[in-house]
Amino acid sequence: MSRTQTARLMDGTALARRTVARSAATAAEITRRTGTAPCLATVLVGDDPASVTYVRMKRSRCEKAGIRSRQLALPATTTTAELVETLTGLSRDPEVHGILLQHPVGPHIDERAAFEAIAPHKDVDGVTMRSFAAMSFGLPGFVSCTPGGILRLLDEYDVDLAGKRAVVVGRSAILGKPVGMLLLARDATVTYCHSRTTDLASVVSEADVLVAAVGRPRFLRGADIKPGAVVIDAGYHPGNVGDIDVDTARERAGLITPVPGGVGPMTIAVLLAQTVDAAMEQTAPGIALDAG
Numbered sequence: 001m002s003r004t005q006t007a008r009l010m011d012g013t014a015l016a017r018r019t020v021a022r023s024a025a026t027a028a029e030i031t032r033r034t035g036t037a038p039c040l041a042t043v044l045v046g047d048d049p050a051s052v053t054y055v056r057m058k059r060s061r062c063e064k065a066g067i068r069s070r071q072l073a074l075p076a077t078t079t080t081a082e083l084v085e086t087l088t089g090l091s092r093d094p095e096v097h098g099i100l101l102q103h104p105v106g107p108h109i110d111e112r113a114a115f116e117a118i119a120p121h122k123d124v125d126g127v128t129m130r131s132f133a134a135m136s137f138g139l140p141g142f143v144s145c146t147p148g149g150i151l152r153l154l155d156e157y158d159v160d161l162a163g164k165r166a167v168v169v170g171r172s173a174i175l176g177k178p179v180g181m182l183l184l185a186r187d188a189t190v191t192y193c194h195s196r197t198t199d200l201a202s203v204v205s206e207a208d209v210l211v212a213a214v215g216r217p218r219f220l221r222g223a224d225i226k227p228g229a230v231v232i233d234a235g236y237h238p239g240n241v242g243d244i245d246v247d248t249a250r251e252r253a254g255l256i257t258p259v260p261g262g263v264g265p266m267t268i269a270v271l272l273a274q275t276v277d278a279a280m281e282q283t284a285p286g287i288a289l290d291a292g
């Protein structure tokens with residue numbers, strides 16, 4: 001009798017808890033030695049409910065880890081020039097160690113110009129062109145948080161990427177493109193798919209490692225997944241639904257991230273880890289690096 005395979009779940013909640021605990025220990029050590037806790041400035045433009053929730057969640061996690069947060073809530077009418085001025089001010093403020101501009105900022109704002117106003121040494125969300133270039137060249141710098149969290153999860157589950165076929169569905173600047181670059185740096189053979197990709201199902205079916213970053217609920221189905229593949233679902237939609245059809249995907253994949261409890265918690269964990277690293281670099285470079 002043939003048995004249906006059930007993929008092992010990659011527990012992002014547990015890994016994030018351990019990662020945050022290490023960041024909290026380092027934050028406490030920085031505070032003890034310098035008298036100042038690491039500080040993350042969060043900048044929110046407008047009152048999009050999802051963005052408000054994300055920023056609140058990030059601030060709350062920061063506080064629990066001993067990281068101060070400074071919240072700037074700007075009106076939806078904020079112009080590009082005003083936002084750039086705010087971010088430039090935070091970049092110069094020695095009391096702020098990391099800066100997070102919550103995406104999206106609204107269609108009337110030049111988001112790229114705003115991101116580029118963040119000083120690279122405070123770019124703990126990994127959104128500037130310089131951070132992207134450093135990551136792509138394998139040079140020191142901050143990585144985009146969701147891709148960074150995905151790589152930590154793959155490492156936690158000892159996924160050997162060298163020589164593997166990795167397919168990334170999605171090519172956004174904050175997710176699809178950088179995760180592909182990180183997989184390439186680990187010697188995976190990377191294919192990007194996007195809205196103009198033809199015969200997506202056949203490309204997906206070749207993936208040893210599949211990253212779904214499409215932004216469409218239950219978009220990728222189990223029937224197209226290679227048996228035993230490692231499946232990373234970066235998507236998040238109301239009702240705890242990802243970009244993968246989890247019920248059918250679990251019957252084919254070897255390892256899979258759940259939604260929630262997979263990629264999401266790791267994104268915040270990397271943000272905190274990078275904020276602590278930034279604070280250490282700026283205030284106490286002698287303390288051993290946060291290995292989390």
Ligand code: NAP
Binds near residue numbers: 197263
């Ligand atoms: P995005 O900017 O909207 O990008 C979506 C990508 O999917 C684009 O590259 C688009 O192609 C591609 N795409 C759209 N329709 C497609 C189709 N029919 N076939 C193939 N590709 C298609 O989204 P994002 O910001 O990268 O986010 C993606 C998902 O990840 C969302 O569900 C979001 O909620 C989630 N997310 C989660 C976290 C987290 O912390 N867990 C963080 C960030 C994002 P084109 O480039 O051709 O338009």
